[in-house]
Amino acid sequence: MTAAIETVALKKVFGQTTAVDAIDLQVARGTVYGLLGPNGAGKTTTIKVLTTLLRPDGGSARVLGHDVVRESAAVRAKVSLTGQFASIDEDLTGHENLVLVARLFGFAWREARARATDLLDAFALADAGGRQVRTYSGGMRRKLDIAASLIVTPELLFLDEPTTGLDPRSRNQVWDIVRAIAGEGTTVLLTTQYLEEADRLSNRLAVIDRGKLIAEGTSRELKASVGGNTLHVRLESADQRASAETLLASALGATVTNGVDAQVLSAQIADATRVPDAMSALARNGVGVHEFSLGQPSLDEVFFALTGHAAEASDTEVVS
Amino acid sequence: MSVSAAPTDTLHRVLTAERRPPTPSALSATFTLGWRAALKIKHVPFQLFDVTAFPLMMTLMFTFLFGGALAGSTRAYIQFLLPGIVVQAIVFITVYTGVGLNSDITKGLYDRFRSLPIWQPAPIAGALLGDVMRYSIAGVMVIALGTILGFRPQAGWFGVLLAVALIILFALSVSWIWIVVGMLVKSPESVMTSSFLLLFPLTMVSNIFVDPATMPGWLQAVVRVNPVTHLVDASRGLMHGGLRLASVGWVLLASAVVVAIFAPLAMRMYRKER
Numbered sequence A: 001m002t003a004a005i006e007t008v009a010l011k012k013v014f015g016q017t018t019a020v021d022a023i024d025l026q027v028a029r030g031t032v033y034g035l036l037g038p039n040g041a042g043k044t045t046t047i048k049v050l051t052t053l054l055r056p057d058g059g060s061a062r063v064l065g066h067d068v069v070r071e072s073a074a075v076r077a078k079v080s081l082t083g084q085f086a087s088i089d090e091d092l093t094g095h096e097n098l099v100l101v102a103r104l105f106g107f108a109w110r111e112a113r114a115r116a117t118d119l120l121d122a123f124a125l126a127d128a129g130g131r132q133v134r135t136y137s138g139g140m141r142r143k144l145d146i147a148a149s150l151i152v153t154p155e156l157l158f159l160d161e162p163t164t165g166l167d168p169r170s171r172n173q174v175w176d177i178v179r180a181i182a183g184e185g186t187t188v189l190l191t192t193q194y195l196e197e198a199d200r201l202s203n204r205l206a207v208i209d210r211g212k213l214i215a216e217g218t219s220r221e222l223k224a225s226v227g228g229n230t231l232h233v234r235l236e237s238a239d240q241r242a243s244a245e246t247l248l249a250s251a252l253g254a255t256v257t258n259g260v261d262a263q264v265l266s267a268q269i270a271d272a273t274r275v276p277d278a279m280s281a282l283a284r285n286g287v288g289v290h291e292f293s294l295g296q297p298s299l300d301e302v303f304f305a306l307t308g309h310a311a312e313a314s315d316t317e318v319v320s
Numbered sequence B: 001m002s003v004s005a006a007p008t009d010t011l012h013r014v015l016t017a018e019r020r021p022p023t024p025s026a027l028s029a030t031f032t033l034g035w036r037a038a039l040k041i042k043h044v045p046f047q048l049f050d051v052t053a054f055p056l057m058m059t060l061m062f063t064f065l066f067g068g069a070l071a072g073s074t075r076a077y078i079q080f081l082l083p084g085i086v087v088q089a090i091v092f093i094t095v096y097t098g099v100g101l102n103s104d105i106t107k108g109l110y111d112r113f114r115s116l117p118i119w120q121p122a123p124i125a126g127a128l129l130g131d132v133m134r135y136s137i138a139g140v141m142v143i144a145l146g147t148i149l150g151f152r153p154q155a156g157w158f159g160v161l162l163a164v165a166l167i168i169l170f171a172l173s174v175s176w177i178w179i180v181v182g183m184l185v186k187s188p189e190s191v192m193t194s195s196f197l198l199l200f201p202l203t204m205v206s207n208i209f210v211d212p213a214t215m216p217g218w219l220q221a222v223v224r225v226n227p228v229t230h231l232v233d234a235s236r237g238l239m240h241g242g243l244r245l246a247s248v249g250w251v252l253l254a255s256a257v258v259v260a261i262f263a264p265l266a267m268r269m270y271r272k273e274r
């Protein structure tokens, strides 16, 4: 069976900006794939090319076996897109919005109304179905928008930043919905600026930055690629940080970095067997350790290691 | 998560309801989008009053302030004025075609439509269908007010119907201009602003309010090439008798030229990626 998505050196240029710069992607069917990157990284542009809304300027892309340029109608018939900004009509009610999309898929009026009612039920929006969408909260809009993408169960669903701007409760609801959709066998490609979201929802993920794919794999692989484990040490007192830093650095043979929290030190270590020695060195020299942990680096650390800048820092590059 | 846990069963049922209807015909998709336009008129009727308010105000003001001076009596003046006011009212609301299209684009609704397996021009065709409804409602509103003020069509109501049909035809051609503008500019507000540059001169420098015979020669020349002047002539002729077929011919020609220029342009821009 062909891959759900396969791109080779995909490229899209807007004037001076290369929004998508030679991206190679392979997304297996039946998986949740995360496209992770800060604002302006090229996530939306990639999705628009894959959903045939934009023509690529170079390279090629096949979606469910169809070329996005030559067989765009076939692609459109099999995929669904929930765009970054809710693509629903604010003036219409929730129910009318779903009937509209169902009619455009070819359902007869009666079936379209039944489908709309079922979807509103499934998304816990039944009570709001008769209200104009302009009265909906952000979470409700997002759910309605996703519901509109499921009028006909797609083989591949694109979700562009499905939880950006949502409160934690709505975010959890959307996560549950995404898991349920994937559980039924639909392939999902989602983009996000949130490392936690990519980590939790996706089987594999790609990190993109300024149009370029900078890393690809499972989140475990990505973490491993940054280099071994991370040791976090929380001291009893921030006063001892300097001596602790020296002791740890010599015992571990690694660079020790200071966290934002003055009591916390962390170090990337290649060899975990030296950790016990390091800890006893601290104890021998009277440095009180409140707690310590040895684990894989967080995706935040991964992102920083890969790009040299923090993931959420580039919010200044607002997309028009 | 109490709320999200509940609908999982329904969600499962909804997702596994394996049914993909055949893609809708061009006509069906167009009518569905026309239905959407009708719903918008129902839910946001203000949009209609918003634009017809101005012509209605003009009707009242001109009739009572200048009616006596311009035509001897208010009653005589409303017979002269009303056909032109219907033209003005309907031509004014053509801008909402562009405003609506632009807000659909900026809100991402067009991306959804374009990603559906429908006849691609359907959203535009559906919008034009909605326009016919809006133009008709506006026409009825203005004519109703005119009738209250004493408007009596000498050629009968069938003539009025024909006049409104001709006006709507012309308005649909003007709509194409706003479709192009709606795709070019950044926000619905800028569509609105740009409209005044075209619509005010088009309706003011015409024969709607006064007989051009009283104007200086150079202005008369401008008024005479304005297609709105011919449309008003034709409408007066259809409503009160004395129709000159040449004026209908000019209106049809002007509409055809506008459509021939702007429709292909609009369709090209629409198909093209944004």
Ligand SMILES: Nc1ncnc2c1ncn2[C@@H]1O[C@H](COP(=O)(O)OP(=O)(O)O)[C@@H](O)[C@H]1O
Pocket: A014, A015, A017, A018, A019, A037, A038, A039, A040, A041, A042, A043, A044, A045, A046, A318, A319, A320, B274
């Ligand atoms: N229509 C457009 N015209 C010009 N530049 C664009 C357009 N769309 C996106 N861009 C630029 O392309 C880059 C990638 O944008 P986008 O794909 O929207 O990023 P993301 O979705 O990851 O935030 C940005 O620099 C953005 O400004």
Ligand SMILES: [Mg+2]
Pocket: A040, A043, A044, A045, A084, A160, A161, A319
């Ligand atoms: Mg984006």
